[in-house]
Amino acid sequence: MLPSTTRTAALLGGVLLALLTGCGTPAEKGASDATTEAAAPPVRAEHVTPPAPPGLAGMPPVLDPANIYAADAAGKLSPAVKGFPSRVYVPNTNSNTVTVIDPATYKVIETIPVGRQPQHVVPSWDLKTLWVNNDLGDSLTPIDPATGKAGKTVDVSDPYNLYFTPNGKYAIVMASMDRQLVFRDAHTMKTAKAVPVSCAGVNHADFSADGRYFIVSCEFSGELLKVDTARMKVVGQQKLPFKGAMPQDVKLSPDGSTFYIADMMANGMWVLDGKKFTTPKLLPTGKGCHGLYVSRDAKEMYVSNRGEGSVSVFDFAQKKLAKKWHLPGGGSPDMGGVSADGKVLWLTGRYNAEVYAIDTTSGKQLARIPVGKGPHGLAVYPQPGRYSLGHTGVFR
Numbered sequence: 001m002l003p004s005t006t007r008t009a010a011l012l013g014g015v016l017l018a019l020l021t022g023c024g025t026p027a028e029k030g031a032s033d034a035t036t037e038a039a040a041p042p043v044r045a046e047h048v049t050p051p052a053p054p055g056l057a058g059m060p061p062v063l064d065p066a067n068i069y070a071a072d073a074a075g076k077l078s079p080a081v082k083g084f085p086s087r088v089y090v091p092n093t094n095s096n097t098v099t100v101i102d103p104a105t106y107k108v109i110e111t112i113p114v115g116r117q118p119q120h121v122v123p124s125w126d127l128k129t130l131w132v133n134n135d136l137g138d139s140l141t142p143i144d145p146a147t148g149k150a151g152k153t154v155d156v157s158d159p160y161n162l163y164f165t166p167n168g169k170y171a172i173v174m175a176s177m178d179r180q181l182v183f184r185d186a187h188t189m190k191t192a193k194a195v196p197v198s199c200a201g202v203n204h205a206d207f208s209a210d211g212r213y214f215i216v217s218c219e220f221s222g223e224l225l226k227v228d229t230a231r232m233k234v235v236g237q238q239k240l241p242f243k244g245a246m247p248q249d250v251k252l253s254p255d256g257s258t259f260y261i262a263d264m265m266a267n268g269m270w271v272l273d274g275k276k277f278t279t280p281k282l283l284p285t286g287k288g289c290h291g292l293y294v295s296r297d298a299k300e301m302y303v304s305n306r307g308e309g310s311v312s313v314f315d316f317a318q319k320k321l322a323k324k325w326h327l328p329g330g331g332s333p334d335m336g337g338v339s340a341d342g343k344v345l346w347l348t349g350r351y352n353a354e355v356y357a358i359d360t361t362s363g364k365q366l367a368r369i370p371v372g373k374g375p376h377g378l379a380v381y382p383q384p385g386r387y388s389l390g391h392t393g394v395f396r
Contacts (some may be wrong), residue, residue, distance in 0.1 A: 054210060055166070055209075055210035055211045055212065056165070056166050056167050056210060056211030056212050056229055056230060057167060057230065058167030058168070058169060059166040059167045059210075059211045060166075060386055060387060060396070062209060062210070062396075065209070065255075065256070066254070066255055067254045067255070067298050068209050068252065068254055068255075068256050068396060069254055069294055069298040069395075069396070070298075071384065071385050071386045071395065071396060072294070072296065072298070072383070072384045072385045072395045072396070073296055073297065073298075073384060074296040074297075074340065074341045074342045074384065075340075075341070075384065076384040076385070077340065077382055077383075077384050078127055078382075078384075078385065078386055080126065080127040080128060081127050081145070081381075081382035083146065084145045084146055084381065084382045085145075085148070086102075086103055086104065086339075086340065086381075086382070087100055087101065087102065087103070087109075087145070087148065087381055088100070088101040088102075088103050088346055088355065088378060088379070088380050088381075089101075089121040089130060089143065089378065089379045089381060090121075090348060090355055090371050090372070090375050090378045091114070091118035091119060091120060091121050091132055091133070091375070091376055091377055091378070092118065092353075092371060092372025092373055092374055092375050092376075093117050093118060093119060093135075093373070093374035093375070093376050094117075094372070094373035094374035095372030095373045095374065096113065096114060096115065096116055096117065096118065096134075096137075097111050097112060097113055097114060097118075097372050098111070098112040098114055098118060098121065098132055098141075098143070099111055099355075099371040099372055099375070100112065100148060101355065101369060101371075103339060103344065103346070103357070103380070106357060106366070106367040106369055107369075108369065108370075108371065110148065111372070112143070112148075112150050114132045114134055114137075114141040114150065115132070115134025115136075115137025115138075115139045115141055115153060116134055116135075116136040116137035117134065117135045117136035117137060118132050118133060118134050118135070118137075118141075118376075119133045119134075119135045119159075119160055119161065119376050119377055120132075120133045120160075120161050120162065120335070120376065120377025120379075120391065120392055121133075121143070121377060121378065121379035121381075121392065122161070122162040122163075122377075122379065122388075122390050122391060122392065122393075123145075123379060123381060123383075123388040123390075123393055123395075124164070124171075124186070124388060125164035125165075125168040125171075125186050125387050125388050125389075125390075126168065126186075126387065126388075127382070127385075127387065127388060128145075129142050129143070129144070129145070130142070130143040130144075130145050130379060130381060131143075131162055132150075133159040133160060133161060133162055133377070134153075134159065135158065135159060135160045135176075138155060138156065138157050138158060138159070139153045139154060139155055139156055139159070140153065140154045140156050140159055140162070140189065141153050141154075142154070145381050145382065154189050156173060156184070156189055157173075157175060157178060157182075158173070158175040158176060158177050158178040158180075159173050159174075159175070160173075160174050160175065160176040160177075160202075160203055161173075161174035161176075161203055161204060161205075161377070161390070161391060162174065162390050162391075163205050163214070163389055163390030163391060163394075164186055164387075164388060164389055164390045165183075165186075165207075165211070165229055166207055166211035166229070166387070166389060166396065167211065168186055168387060169185075169186060170183045170184060170185065170186055170192060170232075171183075171184045171185070171186045171189060171390075172184075172205070172390070174202045174203055174204070174205070174216075175194075175202070176201050176202055176203055176219070179196060179197050179198075179199075179200065179202070180194050180195060180196055180197065180202075181194075181195040181197060181202060181216070181227065181232075181234075182194045182195070183195070183232050192232075193232050195227075195232055195233065195234065197216075197218070197225060197234060198237070199218035199221045199223040199225060199237065200218060200219075200220035200221040200223075201218050201219035201220030201221060202216050202217070202218055202219075202225070203217055203218070203219045203248065204216070204217045204247075204248055204249045204250045204391065205217070205227075205250050205390075205391075206250040206251055206252045206259060206389070206394060207229070207252070207389055208252070208256065208274055208275075209252065209256030210256075211229060212228070212229055212230065213226055213227060213228055213229055213235070213274070214226075214227050214229060215227075215250055215259050215261070215272065215274055216250070217247035217248060217249075217250055217261055218247065219246050219247060219248065220246070221239075222239060222240045222242070222244065222245030222246060222247065222265075223237060223238065223239050223240065223247075224236075224237070224238050224240065224247065224261065224270075224272070224280075225237050226274070226277050236277045238277065238279065240263070240266070240270060240280070241279060242263070242265070242266045242282065244265045245263055245265055245266050246263060246264045246265040246266075247261045247262065247263050247270065248261070248262040248263065248264055248289070248290050248291070249261070249262045249290060249291045249292045249335070249391075250262075250292070251292040251293075251294065251301065251394075252274075253316060254294070254298040254316055255316075257273070258271060258272065258273065258274070259271075259272040259273075259274045259280075260272070260283075260292055260301070260314075261280070262285075262289045262290050262291065262292055262303065263282070263289055264288045264289055264290050264306060264307065266282055266289070267284055267285065267286060267287050267288065267289055267305075267307070268282050268283050268284035268285045268286075268289050269282070269283045269285055269289060269292070269303065269314075270282055270283075271283055283320075283321075285303045285305060285312040285314075285321060286303070286305030286307070286308050286310050286312050286324065287305055287306075287307030287308040288305050288306035288307025288308060288332075289303060289304075289305055289306075289312075290304050290305070290306040290333075290334055290335070291303070291304040291306075291333070291334060291335045291336060291347065292304075293336065293337060293338050293345065294338075295338065295342060295360065296338060296341070296342030296384070297342070298316070299315070299316060299317065300313050300314060300315055300316065300322065301313070301314040301316065302314075302338070302345050302360070304333040304334060304335070304336070304347055305333065306332050306333055306334050306350060307332075308326075308330075309326060309327045309329075309330035309331040309332065309333065310324055310325060310326045310327065310333070311324070311325045311327075311333060311345065311347070311358065311363070312324045313325070313363075323363070325358065325363030325364075327356060327358075327365055328365055331349045331352055331354070331356060331368075332349045332350045332351040332352050333347040333348075333349065333356060334347060334348045334349070334350040334375070334376060335347070335348055335376055335377045335378055335392055336348055336355075336378045336380070336392060337378065337379060337380035337383065337392050337393045338360070338380065338383070339380055339383075340380070340382060340383055340384060342360060343359065343360055343361070344357050344358065344359065344360060344366065345357075345358040345360050346358075346378055346380050347378070348371075348375035348376055348377075348378045349368075349375065350374065350375060350376060351374075353370060353371060353372065353373050353374070353375065354368050354369060354370050354371060354375070355367075355368070355369045355371050355375060355378065356368055356369075357369070377391070377392045378392060379392045379393055380392075380393065381393070383395055
């Protein structure tokens with residue numbers, strides 16, 4: 001054993017060495033050890049990892065987590081659409097034209113020749129262009145909503161439908177017959193990545209509240225896909241639990257918790273937890289359930305039942321159908337949109353070569369307007385919103 005003086009000297013030397021080398025953490029040596037705390041190296045700002053952004057990189061921030069449609073309320077038109085005349089653009093799949101209607105008079109004011117089998121008229125992410133999806137024509141026709149004039153056609157294979165990533169970086173072509181999701185530059189439409197899919201008939205989609213993924217309906221194989229937006233990769237796939245299912249339009253609930261998928265053969269909406277991507281449940285609405293449109297106050301959703309000439313009204317808060325409107329004399333209500341003030345629901349009559357204008361307060365038919373043959377993905381424009389996610393007008 002060492003003499004006490006020798007042991008004391010050794011202990012002091014050890015303490016001094018620990019102080020000089022800065023070994024250990026303040027928690028290990030005690031919060032009251034001021035000398036040790038002072039000796040600890042400062043944390044440099046560049047070494048701190050910033051928190052992950054709340055949504056997809058580059059996506060405009062969500063205004064209200066309880067209502068992702070907060071920017072779509074009546075009257076909230078973006079400065080980008082200032083001065084655009086209010087119009088209804090109707091693609092006629094069997095006439096290869098777009099009928100333009102003045103919603104103030106319910107009159108057709110122009111017919112624009114476009115490519116073969118135009119399916120949808122889609123507002124661009126930046127709200128400055130309307131893209132006509134010429135499916136069998138393998139092209140997109142741009143329309144300037146400020147002037148109503150068509151521009152130079154852009155070659156794009158099988159553009160059945162068109163969406164945009166929430167950050168505005170890419171357009172996503174729903175290439176139904178090609179069995180692909182094609183990510184293209186949102187402005188030039190040059191291909192960035194083509195994603196093959198094993199389901200048949202990719203056609204409609206909607207994005208999660210944070211934009212990190214989107215749900216896609218596959219019409220001809222009765223399936224759903226979950227796609228990672230940033231990785232441009234299918235991360236989930238499931239078969240709907242209904243023989244002969246034909247899923248159509250997809251829409252996210254205002255609180256971002258639930259996806260609703262219209263199914264024209266199951267005659268209702270599938271209710272899906274997108275995050276978990278578990279088997280959805282069916283909510284019956286009517287024969288030929290097809291299009292889904294959120295009201296301006298985000299309290300209701302209008303559901304077009306193409307096979308019975310009706311519109312079901314879904315109450316988001318109560319999570320059930322509140323009422324049903326029947327078109328006088330029947331009809332085939334398909335795709336469309338809601339007027340900027342929220343007072344009129346516009347829908348195409350797919351098999352009747354007509355367009356319906358419906359009062360959203362009473363459900364009364366305001367007008368029935370003859371158009372070309374096979375009218376489909378009608379766009380009401382302009383509409384409120386900061387940016388477009390595509391289809392006939394899905395705004396955030």
